[in-house]
Amino acid sequence: MNNTPIPQKPRLYPTSQEKKKINLLDFTSDKLKALLIERGEKPFRATQLIKWMHQQGVDDFAQMSNVSKALRAELAAVAEIRAPEVVLDQASVDGTHKWLLRLDDGNCIETVFIPEKDRGTLCVSSQVGCALDCTFCSTARQGFNRNLTVSEIIGQLWAAKRSLQPDASSERVISNVVMMGMGEPLLNFDNVIDAMHLMLDDNAYGLSKRRVTLSTSGVVPALDRLRDEIDVSLALSLHAGNDPLRDQLVPINKKYPIKVLMEACKRFMQGKAARERITVEYVMLDGINDTDQHAKELISVLKEIPSKVNLIPFNPFPETRYKRSSNNRIHKFRDILLASGLIVMTRKTRGEDIDAACGQLAGQVNDRSRRKIHFARIE
Ligand code: SAH
Numbered sequence: 001m002n003n004t005p006i007p008q009k010p011r012l013y014p015t016s017q018e019k020k021k022i023n024l025l026d027f028t029s030d031k032l033k034a035l036l037i038e039r040g041e042k043p044f045r046a047t048q049l050i051k052w053m054h055q056q057g058v059d060d061f062a063q064m065s066n067v068s069k070a071l072r073a074e075l076a077a078v079a080e081i082r083a084p085e086v087v088l089d090q091a092s093v094d095g096t097h098k099w100l101l102r103l104d105d106g107n108c109i110e111t112v113f114i115p116e117k118d119r120g121t122l123c124v125s126s127q128v129g130c131a132l133d134c135t136f137c138s139t140a141r142q143g144f145n146r147n148l149t150v151s152e153i154i155g156q157l158w159a160a161k162r163s164l165q166p167d168a169s170s171e172r173v174i175s176n177v178v179m180m181g182m183g184e185p186l187l188n189f190d191n192v193i194d195a196m197h198l199m200l201d202d203n204a205y206g207l208s209k210r211r212v213t214l215s216t217s218g219v220v221p222a223l224d225r226l227r228d229e230i231d232v233s234l235a236l237s238l239h240a241g242n243d244p245l246r247d248q249l250v251p252i253n254k255k256y257p258i259k260v261l262m263e264a265c266k267r268f269m270q271g272k273a274a275r276e277r278i279t280v281e282y283v284m285l286d287g288i289n290d291t292d293q294h295a296k297e298l299i300s301v302l303k304e305i306p307s308k309v310n311l312i313p314f315n316p317f318p319e320t321r322y323k324r325s326s327n328n329r330i331h332k333f334r335d336i337l338l339a340s341g342l343i344v345m346t347r348k349t350r351g352e353d354i355d356a357a358c359g360q361l362a363g364q365v366n367d368r369s370r371r372k373i374h375f376a377r378i379e
Contacts, residue, residue, distance in 0.1 A: 041071065051203050111156040132251065135322075136283055
């Protein structure tokens with residue numbers, strides 16, 4: 001047998017493996033418990049750590065006064081608590097906030113906070129870019145780059161809370177989260193579910209399940225999985241009441257047409273948890289989907305689904321072929337829906353001066369040369 005060791009190339013730099021610490025923001029309570037038990041620790045340590053990280057916004061193990069010195073030292077050696085870095089924090093005249101967050105790979109994502117009288121809503125991104133090619137959405141222009149990790153999703157809430165509410169003991173500012181930023185959350189299923197578990201976790205953000213909303217363009221198989229995995233509110237980006245029109249606006253409709261989608265919504269409503277109604281989003285596009293006839297089609301599609309319709313005035317972006325419907329048209333459309341007994345809200349456009357409005361989150365500083373564009377790779 002030849003025992004001569006294989007000569008190794010001298011290593012000038014540490015491998016990424018050596019440098020990389022475990023980011024504790026990637027862990028739900030249960031997963032952190034499992035990790036600690038594996039390392040010979042007591043499970044209650046996970047609760048302590050989750051509280052320090054998410055309730056107190058602490059990212060320094062040295063501050064965790066009820067955790068033993070030995071564990072703090074061990075954690076500092078192998079782990080870290082690291083949210084994406086805030087590179088820009090913009091405030092609109094109407095109180096809306098937008099943060100530009102830089103990820104490790106240099107990509108940027110955007111997160112928006114919308115304060116209202118009775119609540120504060122954070123609009124969170126789930127992917128860098130988006131694989132769905134909705135024709136009225138500026139994120140679609142970027143194509144798809146990659147899924148966000150759990151720490152990158154929950155890190156948006158972590159960073160926004162720290163920025164808005166520097167004193168952890170003061171009154172809660174973010175009461176609602178909507179997964180309506182960049183990306184299709186159901187195409188990043190596992191990470192989005194873990195992040196939403198942290199949003200609901202009483203030891204982390206403790207948000208009510210009615211106040212955490214996942215918005216989807218309608219990935220039917222994932223919608224069925226969602227029903228079984230977590231109890232959160234659902235918003236559906238419908239935008240048209242007939243298939244040829246929806247095929248144009250939301251191309252995933254070719255795969256899961258309206259009838260199939262509505263059946264999935266019915267199954268969702270009959271899930272384990274009592275779900276009263278879903279929110280249906282409908283972007284108002286001048287001359288495209290906003291006539292009286294379109295309103296009637298929408299009523300007919302929704303007749304068996306308890307729903308609340310959100311009419312969203314289209315937010316134009318450079319080079320778009322669409323225009324926003326006039327206020328008069330939106331009112332007329334709304335009145336037709338109301339007359340049928342539907343609950344209808346018209347969404348106010350917020351943060352226009354900082355490009356924070358719906359469908360505007362384009363991550364403008366992302367490096368286009370590194371973008372892999374694979375449109376609509378859906379099972
Ligand atoms: N992919 C998910 C979540 C991201 S989009 C989804 O489709 O639901 C969040 C919401 O903003 C969706 O309802 C989307 O249709 C809407 N939207 C996208 N672009 C818009 C624009 N330019 N103006 C108004 N609403 C827009």
